[in-house]
Amino acid sequence: MLNNLKYIDVAVDLPVYSTFTYIAPENLSDGSLTGKRVAVPFGQRKATGYVLCESEYSSEYDNKEIKSIFDVLDETPLFPPSMVPFFKWISDYYIFPLGTVIKTALPGGLNSCEIAKFSITPAGKETLDENRISSLEKRVLSLLENSPASVKKLCTKLNENVSGALLVSMEKRGWVAREKEIKSGKTKARLESYICLSGCRMPDGKLSLSRKKVIDCLESYGELSFKRLKEQIPSAAKAVKALEEKGYLVSTKRPVYRDPFGEEIEPDSAPVPTHEQENVISNVLNFLGKGFSPFLLNGVTGSGKTEVYMKLASAAIDRGYSVLVLVPEIALISQIEKRFRARFGECVAILHSGLSSGEKFDQWNRITDGRISITIGARSAVFAPLSNIGLIVVDEEHDSSYKQEGGLRYNARDLAVVRAKLENCIVLLGSATPSLQSHQNVLSKKFSGLTLTKRVENRMMPEVSIVDLKDNRDNRGVRRFFSQELIDGIKNTLVRKEQVLLFLNRRGFAGFPVCSVCGEAVKCKNCDISLTLHKAENSYKCHYCGYTKTAASNCSKCGSSAIQLLGLGTEKVEAAVKSLFPKARVARMDADTTIRKGSVLNILKDLNEHNIDILIGTQMVVKGHDYPNITLVGIICADLSLAFPDFRACERTFQLLAQVAGRAGRGDLKGRVILQTYNPDHFTILAAKKQDFKSFYQKEILFRKDLDYPPFSKMIMIRLSGKDKKKTHECAIALGKCCNELKAENKSFQKSVIVLGPVEASVTKIAGRYRWQILLKGHSFNPIQQFARKIIFEKAKKICGKDTSIFIDVDPYFMM
Ligand code: ADP
Ligand code: ZN
Ligand code: ZN
Numbered sequence: 001m002l003n004n005l006k007y008i009d010v011a012v013d014l015p016v017y018s019t020f021t022y023i024a025p026e027n028l029s030d031g032s033l034t035g036k037r038v039a040v041p042f043g044q045r046k047a048t049g050y051v052l053c054e055s056e057y058s059s060e061y062d063n064k065e066i067k068s069i070f071d072v073l074d075e076t077p078l079f080p081p082s083m084v085p086f087f088k089w090i091s092d093y094y095i096f097p098l099g100t101v102i103k104t105a106l107p108g109g110l111n112s113c114e115i116a117k118f119s120i121t122p123a124g125k126e127t128l129d130e131n132r133i134s135s136l137e138k139r140v141l142s143l144l145e146n147s148p149a150s151v152k153k154l155c156t157k158l159n160e161n162v163s164g165a166l167l168v169s170m171e172k173r174g175w176v177a178r179e180k181e182i183k184s185g186k187t188k189a190r191l192e193s194y195i196c197l198s199g200c201r202m203p204d205g206k207l208s209l210s211r212k213k214v215i216d217c218l219e220s221y222g223e224l225s226f227k228r229l230k231e232q233i234p235s236a237a238k239a240v241k242a243l244e245e246k247g248y249l250v251s252t253k254r255p256v257y258r259d260p261f262g263e264e265i266e267p268d269s270a271p272v273p274t275h276e277q278e279n280v281i282s283n284v285l286n287f288l289g290k291g292f293s294p295f296l297l298n299g300v301t302g303s304g305k306t307e308v309y310m311k312l313a314s315a316a317i318d319r320g321y322s323v324l325v326l327v328p329e330i331a332l333i334s335q336i337e338k339r340f341r342a343r344f345g346e347c348v349a350i351l352h353s354g355l356s357s358g359e360k361f362d363q364w365n366r367i368t369d370g371r372i373s374i375t376i377g378a379r380s381a382v383f384a385p386l387s388n389i390g391l392i393v394v395d396e397e398h399d400s401s402y403k404q405e406g407g408l409r410y411n412a413r414d415l416a417v418v419r420a421k422l423e424n425c426i427v428l429l430g431s432a433t434p435s436l437q438s439h440q441n442v443l444s445k446k447f448s449g450l451t452l453t454k455r456v457e458n459r460m461m462p463e464v465s466i467v468d469l470k471d472n473r474d475n476r477g478v479r480r481f482f483s484q485e486l487i488d489g490i491k492n493t494l495v496r497k498e499q500v501l502l503f504l505n506r507r508g509f510a511g512f513p514v515c516s517v518c519g520e521a522v523k524c525k526n527c528d529i530s531l532t533l534h535k536a537e538n539s540y541k542c543h544y545c546g547y548t549k550t551a552a553s554n555c556s557k558c559g560s561s562a563i564q565l566l567g568l569g570t571e572k573v574e575a576a577v578k579s580l581f582p583k584a585r586v587a588r589m590d591a592d593t594t595i596r597k598g599s600v601l602n603i604l605k606d607l608n609e610h611n612i613d614i615l616i617g618t619q620m621v622v623k624g625h626d627y628p629n630i631t632l633v634g635i636i637c638a639d640l641s642l643a644f645p646d647f648r649a650c651e652r653t654f655q656l657l658a659q660v661a662g663r664a665g666r667g668d669l670k671g672r673v674i675l676q677t678y679n680p681d682h683f684t685i686l687a688a689k690k691q692d693f694k695s696f697y698q699k700e701i702l703f704r705k706d707l708d709y710p711p712f713s714k715m716i717m718i719r720l721s722g723k724d725k726k727k728t729h730e731c732a733i734a735l736g737k738c739c740n741e742l743k744a745e746n747k748s749f750q751k752s753v754i755v756l757g758p759v760e761a762s763v764t765k766i767a768g769r770y771r772w773q774i775l776l777k778g779h780s781f782n783p784i785q786q787f788a789r790k791i792i793f794e795k796a797k798k799i800c801g802k803d804t805s806i807f808i809d810v811d812p813y814f815m816m
Contacts, residue, residue, distance in 0.1 A: 006024040006033070006054055007022070007024075007054065007061065008052075008069070009051070009052040009054075010049035010050065010052065011087075011097075011099040011102060012040065012042055012047045013048045013099040015100065016097055019098060020049070022038070022040055022066060023067070023068045024038075024072070028069065028071065028072050028165065032054065034052065034077060034084070035050075035077025036051050036074040037049065037050055037074050038050075038070075039070040040069045041069075046070065049099065050078075052087075053081065071165050072163075072165040073164050075164060075168050076365075076368065079385045080386075080387040082387055083105075083383075083385065086415075086418065087102050087105065089418055090408070090415065090418075093418075094408060095789055100408065101408060105380075107361075107364060107380070117150050118148060118149060118151075118170075118176045118178055120141055120175070120177075121174060123173075123175055124141050124176055128142065128145070136166070137166070137170060140166070140167070140170070143157055143158065144176060192225050192227065192253065192254060193226040193251045193254075194252050194253075195218065195223065195224055195240060195244075195249055195251045196222065196224070200247050200248050210238070211243055213233050214240060214243065215243070217229060217232055217233060265341050268339075268343055270314070273304075273307065276303070276304075277456075280297060280451075280452065281311050281312060284312055284426060285315055288312075288315060288316060288390055288391070289319060289321070289390065291424045292425065292426075293425075293427075294420065294426075294441075294446065295426070295427070295448050295450055296428075296429045296431075296434055296439065296450065297430040297431075298432070298439075298693060299431075299432060299451065299453075300452065300453065301663075303432075304455075305395070305432075306335075306336055308452075309430070310340065314344075316390035316391040317344075317373040317374065317390075321373075321388055321389060321390025322370075322373050322374070322386045323374045323390060323393070324381065324384060324386055324391070325393045325395065326382060326393065326402070326416055327377070328395070328396045328399035329378040329379060329401040335626055337376050340374060340376055347373040347374060348372065348375075348376060349363045349367050349376070349384075350375075350376050351363055351364075367385050378412075379402055379404060380404075380412070381412075382410075389423045390425050390426065391425060391426045391427075392416050392420050392425065392427045392428070393428050394416045395430050395431075396430070397429035397430060397431045397435060398431045398435040398438075400813060405813075409807075409810065413438075429447070432658060432662060433654065433693055439697055441711075459668070460665065460670050461665075461691065462665045462671035462672055463671075463672050464672075464675055464690070464691075465673070466677060466680050466689055467675065467676045467677070468677070469481070469483070481576070481636050485674055487580060489674050490581065490614065490632065491581075493631055494584055498630070498669065499607070499610070499613060499614070499632075500631075500632045500633075501627065503617060503633065503634065503635050504573055504617075504618065504636040505618055505640045505656065506570065513530070513531060513532075513540060514565075515557065515558060515560055515562065515563055515564070516560070516562040516564040517558050518558040520555055520556065520557040522556070525547060535571055535572075535575070538551045538552075568637070570590050570617065574616050584613040584614050585613045586613065586615075586616065587614075587615050588615075590617055590620060591618070600620075607627060610629065615630075621663075622663065628667025628668070629667060629669070630664060630665075630671070631664060632664065632671070632673075633674075634676070635661070635673065635677075636676055637677065639678050639679055646762075647707070647710075650696075650703075651700060654684045654687055654688050654700075658691045658693070661689075683695075683699045710811075713778060713779055714780065714784060715775060715777050715811065715812055716808060716812075717776075717809040717812040718735070718774040718792075718806065719761075719771065719773050719806070720771070721766075721770060721805055722770055722804035723770070723803065727801075727804060728770040728772060728803075729772065731772075731801075731804040732772035733758060735774060735795070738795045739774060739791060742787065742790060742791065743755065749783060752783035753777075753778050753783055753784050754778060755774060756774070756775040756777060757774040758774045760773075785810075792806070
């Protein structure tokens with residue numbers, strides 16, 4: 001008799017790993033429920049869950065007690081059914097509860113009913129008088145009589161849970177009306193009139209002068225925006241109106257997009273691809289619509305990768321597919337977004353962290369509705385609710401911002417490949433400096449390799465010279481960070497009225513404040529990390545937790561006031577540049593100068609308009625922007641990241657240096673790079689000089705192989721942290737003991753899992769929490785994953801109390 005009920009599979013938003021079956025009563029099971037949220041009973045409480053699928057009655061349900069859901073919370077699904085296997089894969093691989101995976105995937109505050117406002121209708125008012133309705137409905141209507149409200153507001157005002165579904169049902173009965181209110185914002189398109197000739201025959205000889213001018217103008221330019229037309233003919237307004245009324249002109253309103261500088265993004269047309277580009281494009285297109293095909297495109301900076309992405313995207317949408325483009329996280333809308341907008345206009349959705357929740361909601365809906373074809377976004381856009389994907393692009397695939405730290409610790413680059421596999425589509429990873437991981441996948445034939453070896457239009461690669469900082473002492477023996485070569489380079493560039501970029505990967509004034517009497521470093525009291533002097537504020541700062549201490553402090557060990565500064569930071573470089581080149585206009589871009597909203601924009605604007613001669617910056621300046629007039633890039637000290645206690649230190653340094661060098665000479669002018677270093681013979685520096693990924697790769701891969709690091713092994717990090725030093729330590733030791741016992745019990749683990757640690761993390765303390773880690777390493781993933789599962793599911797709870805938190809980091813990226 002229960003045969004026609006709907007059974008649904010639900011992932012609850014709680015830290016549990018299995019899914020649960022519920023019954024959706026008939027009055028709640030309108031339409032498909034998959035992808036919607038439901039309120040369900042869970043043990044003694046009420047929980048939110050996500051509907052994964054619907055099923056018919058099956059006899060296996062007979063022996064189970066299956067509860068009914070309380071409510072359906074969404075009017076339309078938040079994700080398409082095709083994403084369910086993707087979520088399940090993620091939950092399994094990253095050992096993370098499925099409900100929480102889905103919650104992470106959906107942007108926060110995304111709830112159509114919470115954002116939509118409801119108002120009472122005349123029918124609703126009548127009903128209210130008739131007194132035939134439930135008490136909650138009555139209270140809702142009474143409230144709406146005063147003013148329209150969102151679900152969220154209703155909940156707070158009534159101090160009761162008013163569900164979206166209740167309002168939807170009230171809407172269906174005609175009692176309330178929905179007014180969608182989306183906060184307007186910068187991504188909302190502005191409309192502008194475009195004018196063109198209608199094609200009607202003009203009357204001869206009777207035109208006024210201004211009307212004639214308008215018609216001539218449109219005849220020669222074709223379609224023009226009204227704004228443009230007025231620029232040409234200031235008196236056009238009246239003439240246009242009259243001509244339009246008579247039917248000689250047609251005007252249409254179209255959205256106009258602006259770049260962050262407020263400039264209109266002009267529609268562009270695709271250039272003819274170069275031979276190299278053509279090869280890559282046709283190679284990839286052969287596989288469009290033919291199942292899962294992963295590619296790695298290794299193309300030097302400025303070789304036209306973005307153009308390749310756009311050509312492929314265009315072909316995919318012509319064939320009815322949707323396209324997902326992932327870009328690294330940067331402070332500002334990137335060049336690539338702007339270029340896609342210029343080429344594809346309205347059918348592009350952009351998801352990034354700068355959007356308000358209203359804007360995100362709007363973009364998300366446009367994607368679920370299938371109204372857009374291309375979605376561009378940073379890391380979290382890998383969860384965009386697209387269906388029928390034909391192509392996924394991951395630009396700058398080596399970029400570390402694809403790795404999420406905290407919560408669900410996923411890698412969006414890897415997930416892009418997984419999603420492509422599940423969607424049976426093409427995935428194209430692109431970079432001038434591919435990750436070792438992806439390159440290894442080409443060598444092992446998991447990915448197909450593609451290359452672009454030349455810059456377009458034969459623009460030359462910048463010429464890189466290396467300066468040995470060891471030889472560079474001034475007469476007092478103090479190492480100077482401005483070699484004569486760099487000083488001359490800057491001088492000449494300024495004389496030519498071109499721009500200079502100086503790069504140093506450390507902000508603040510100097511590297512390490514150290515006591516000159518006892519040698520003690522000035523460290524953060526919350527983190528085991530040296531503080532950095534910030535001269536402008538006259539204080540020492542921790543770059544991990546923000547702890548600040550006055551620069552007048554004495555040594556904490558011996559009390560001496562003789563604190564000496566070793567190394568340097570961007571702030572010190574800025575001071576030195578200002579004294580060396582007093583007439584130059586100098587600006588600095590790093591995390592300290594860009595705290596205020598809009599400050600990145602202002603710096604870039606000044607750079608664009610050539611109000612800046614010399615820009616000093618950290619890696620923040622490397623990503624996402626093109627500076628055509630920058631012809632000299634000075635790398636002040638290339639060694640800062642080389643000595644990090646991390647097996648990827650060389651890889652990161654190479655990528656960073658090659659990318660910085662690639663900033664030079666992006667326009668028509670030839671670029672030059674001066675790379676200063678203490679290690680001029682280091683293979684990383686030499687490879688970066690030539691932007692030669694292959695030669696870097698050949699050396700680095702030997703080292704990885706010798707030490708059995710990824711890509712030759714897989715890793716899972718078990719991280720522990722706690723406020724109490726002793727308890728955290730004890731907990732780490734106990735967990736380590738568990739790992740060893742588990743290995744001893746199980747023969748197959750003995751062969752397949754290496755347990756390293758427990759050890760204190762390289763940064764032993766961050767923000768007041770002590771940190772320990774256990775690294776699991778193995779040649780294949782399954783055993784270490786099973787091992788980690790056993791530890792987490794069976795052992796960790798017993799060992800770690802409330803005081804110590806434990807989490808899993810699969811494929812860890814930051815080893816410190
Ligand atoms: P990458 O993404 O590899 O750094 P881009 O796609 O940004 O390279 O291309 C570099 C520059 O060359 C851009 O200004 C782009 O507009 C231009 N460009 C790319 N392909 C072509 C082409 N086929 N013909 C002319 N210009 C091109
Ligand atoms: Zn001291
Ligand atoms: Zn700190």
